[in-house]
Amino acid sequence: MKRYKAYCFDLDGTVYRGDEGIASAIAFIQKLQQEGIEPFYITNNATKTPEQVQQKLAALGIAAPLQHIYTSALVTATYVEQHFRQMKVQVIGSDGIRVALAEKGIHITNDEDASAVVMGLDREINYAKLASACLAIQNGAKLIGTNGDMKFPTEQGFVPANGSFVHLVATVTETEPLFIGKPSPIMLEAIAQAHHYSKNEMVMIGDNYQTDILCGIRFGCDTIHVNTGVTSTAQVQVQQEQPTCCLSSMAEWA
Ligand SMILES: [Mg+2]
Structure with missing residues (x-):
């Protein structure tokens, strides 16, 4: 081999x-x-920070250095840092993506003049968040999804994953999202x-x-x-x- x-x-x-x-x-x-x-x-998975992934691996007997853990949240934050001069973004998402963006010094805003809308899985997503994201994109923000997974399996059956919500926003705004994962x-x-x-x-x-x-x-x-x-x-x-x-x-x- x-x-x-x-x-x-x-x-x-x-x-x-x-x-x-x-x-x-x-x-x-x-x-x-x-x-x-x-x-x-x-x-x-953009809901967890690299530290949380490291802890999960440790519990399974794997000692993983942080610099070897790549989450779509982390790589999305690096992408935003490298591609947007004015680092002001709207976020729909949980810890993983929020911490990753904050650590790069990227300003998270609810304003509709953001340069990007970054979407990761958000189990508390609601109509107001989706509406605000759509308005920001119509004002010129770029739509970025941490990952495009449409669904994931649970014991009871499939439930929506991040991609389903990104596609919803893309449909409303008639834009093509960029997926990092x-x-x-x-x-x-x-x-x-x-x-x-x-x-x-x-x-x-x-x-x-x-x-x-x-x-x-x-x-x-x-x-x-x-x-x-x-x-x-x-x-x-x-x-x-x-x-x-x-x-x-x-x-x-x-
Ligand atoms: Mg897998």
């Missing part, structure tokens, strides 16, 4: 399911660390840039074809699909663009 310098792991469905760790992935990560390779963790390659680009890796030194590992695998393919690095989450191996095999490798779990990676 090829050796990489940067193993980039998706989290939900790849390293854990809910609060339960996926043993094969955890063992693989610990083995890499024993060999002196520190993996990266990439999540579309996977399958956009922006998060892998951020890792390559910050840590000086070339694409052939990196691999993206994940359970979701539409986000993780397409993210790696669009970025241009190798990809490993694991059959431990959203997309089954059978569903991957009918796709036109195939991952580099399909595994039932990381235990198969000899």
Whole structure:
């Protein structure tokens, strides 16, 4: 099996399911660390701060350095910092995105003269917030979603994820949103840039074809699909663009 310098792991469905760790992935990560390779963790979940992700991984037996945890919230904040001179944004979202923006010195406003509207999952979303976002965009603000996931599974069935609300605002304002999270390659680009890796030194590992695998393919690095989450191996095999490798779990990676 090829050796990489940067193993980039998706989290939900790849390293854990809910609060339960996926043993094969955890063992693989610990083995890499024993060999002196520190993996990266990439999540579309914008509700948690990197510190909260670090705590969750620690509870599963993984010691992860903060600089190796990339949330869509963190990368969105970096994007806003780099692309908007006047850093005044409206936010619909929770802790993860609010803290990330504040740490970059970005001013969060309710005014409709914001230069961007940043949307991450907000479990307290309401009509007033959505209306205000729509008005800001009609005044020239750019619409940015931390991630475009439309739904996520719960024990009872699917519930709305961030993308559903971003598409609502996009429909009203007739604009095209920019999504930072996977399958956009922006998060892998951020890792390559910050840590000086070339694409052939990196691999993206994940359970979701539409986000993780397409993210790696669009970025241009190798990809490993694991059959431990959203997309089954059978569903991957009918796709036109195939991952580099399909595994039932990381235990198969000899
Ligand atoms: Mg996943």
